[in-house]
Amino acid sequence: MEPSRCSTTTLFRQEGVGGITYRIPALLYIPPARVLLAFAEKRSSVDDTDALYLVLRRGEKVDHSVQWGPPEPLMSATLPGFRTMNPCPVWERKSRRVFLFFICVRNHVTEQRQICSGKNAARLCFVSSSDHGRSWSPIKDLTDEVIGEEVEHWATFAVGPGHGVQLQSDRLVIPAYAYHFSRWHCLGTFFRSRPRSHSLMFYSDDLGATWKHGQLFQSGVTTECEVAEVMNSNGLSVLYCSARTSGRCRAEAFSTDLGEHFEKPSFVQELHEPPHGCQGSVVSFRPRRGLLQEEAPAISSHPKSLVSTLGPEQSLTPPSSWLVYSHPTSRRHRINLGIYVNQAPLEAARWSQPWIFHRGPSGYSDLAILEEGWFGCLFECGEKHEYEQIAFSLFTDQELLSHTGEKCSGPSNVQ
Template identity: 35%
Template sequence: MNPCPVHDAHTATIFLFFIAVRGHTPEATQIATGRNAARLCCVTSRDAGRSWGTARDLTEEAVGGAEQGLTTNCPLRSPQTDLGVTLTLVGGIEDWATFAVGPGHGIQLRSGRLLVPAYTYRVDRRECFGRICRTSPHAFTFYSDDHGRTWHRGGLVPNLRSGECQLAALDGGQAGGLLYCNARSPLGSRVQALSTDEGASFLPGELVPALAETAWGCQGSILGFPGPLRSLRVERWSAGARNHPQSPHLCPGVRQPSEEGITDTQGDQGLSGMEGCKSSPQEPGLGPGLSGTRGAWAPRLPWLPATLSQSPTWLLYFHPVGRRARLHMGIHLSRSPLDPHSWTEPWVIYEGPSGYSDLASIGPTLKGALTFACLYESGARVSYEEISFCMFSLAEVLQNVPAGPKPHSHGGKPRERCRPS
């Protein structure tokens, strides 16, 4: 479950992380009982994926002490081959009900550190008349500083509920850099958190009101890349300035579903229905110390070097734009990643049910255009009928998203555009 690859460019090794679950124990059962049944596993390839080594069980090494010591020889089996892993059936650390990695991809920092995004359901109160009282999801990372020989777990995003996440390195020039985490959340908006120690710990997270979350949440992709030079930025902003983005077009080869009968019954959501034109429920308050205005945001981070406020890194975010269901895959752009209100409105590249995704930069084309690729779930009636592949350039993104950030709502209902469904 939850495949999550990370590539070590220094050793040309691909680490493919995944979770193995004992028996048929659903995540919901682990959360309800507070008894973890998940194992952290990894396979590696040194020939660009043509062959793979045997699976490693990294749970004891990377997750930590166990609650129970029941041991059995239980081979893990994949659809294609017997991986031959011996599972030690033990729980996670004492206050984890369960955990998982990804899904999506990990990253490597300039220092060489390998990072794998992950999340856990922490048991906040264990005993309540013989049952688990309360759990909460929190994003974190697994990391390695020795090219994957050993792995460690970082600290959790400490405050807001945050789940499936992806990471991006924000380049700060000579001032160093930050690690940016963007996570799924049940709070109505995405959650972002920053790390100043390369993912070993995270500062308190904050809601990103410009990035609406679907009901119950959905995994989303994040990708950092070097922004264009200042002269190109000015040219693009001027050429692309408009009140509304261009009419969205579908990626080549991706079929458009019929306009009737679209439903989405994603298994982990329990939802079905259509994306309408009604406003979503009000989002929860930002909480103490979290300002709702753009002007008041900058002073909240006095520890940041001044040069980091002008980070040359831009971010792309890929996620369904529907609030009630997983509908209409959209691309958002942020030219100022430290500002949670800097995200543009989406450029919708697929009309219809869509879900999980993973973004990658595939470098400049022969003509020098920075190009991206994405794998994403799509379908005609539900969001996971197919896996679609799409390529697009930065120039196309700049032509199809507004020149500036999405207008920030000051207490009113969220702005939402009606789309055919």
């Protein structure tokens, strides 16, 4: 397949200066139908507190392009007196059902107000679709069922934003974060610790019928996150998490129990964060046979915690999955959206140099794996501000390697 020219289509555009604004992209590809679902928040202004409801555009991949339908409001994904935020979709392949997770937050209650007061105003909700996003079920509120009394120790929480994943085991995983605090009683007075942010996962092992949540990450510095499953050639599943921080670089963590627990996050110095951080996206894919050389490099520099978990023989096995990551590349501003590739996901510091996918203001993004070497990226961008529009682009694996300066390498029996 010859590399194609990267084309960009604006799917959502701000209406006037400071008017209706679309933010927080989430992208899902449905393989059997070759359908893309592009979600965003519709807001009455740029502010988080002015979020209204979610909107959707359905696209059909035809040859080397996508034909997009008109914007559609998702009014079934609403609760009276709440605003709908943080779309996080996942495709369940056995039931052929789309689950769209999101949070509903009490109108005009800011995240900072929840953190300062310790009083959560968010609800964990989802809707589902069995016809590739043409129609949606009534909303279901899972807060009491899934979080229960623990929510009293969560100042606030959110899912994603971006996509969830279905693992080889069929487990559905929705990435999330919570601001957790401890409360204790002493001499007639109640005290509360300062809430700290921890990433975590919501998951289902029965095709979405019931849901649970995993353990909070050990380090209280990670917030918005996405996950991708990496399979080495021994068939061992490792769940990779990329998480937002305010520490000028990205955090990553690994799980060997399908997302219930993660090793302590480590910081990736070559993946920059702007001040206060920014959401980013990560996906895993199995490289095509034509993209690979016959010889594969051995893995020899796993993080110590992962080596001890996998064992010495498994730790030297080359992975059969690569990672692709999108995020603004500057340490100072949300500008210059970059696409990175990692051909050895279980090694430390193996990210490529970024392909500058969009020059200028850029913010949140979401990646999707299509088929036959194609990728999609839905991202915030603009000329003066990153929230002026949400755009979509297609690109190929060959373009990715060409622009990141990576050579093709990997196990020759991977298809």
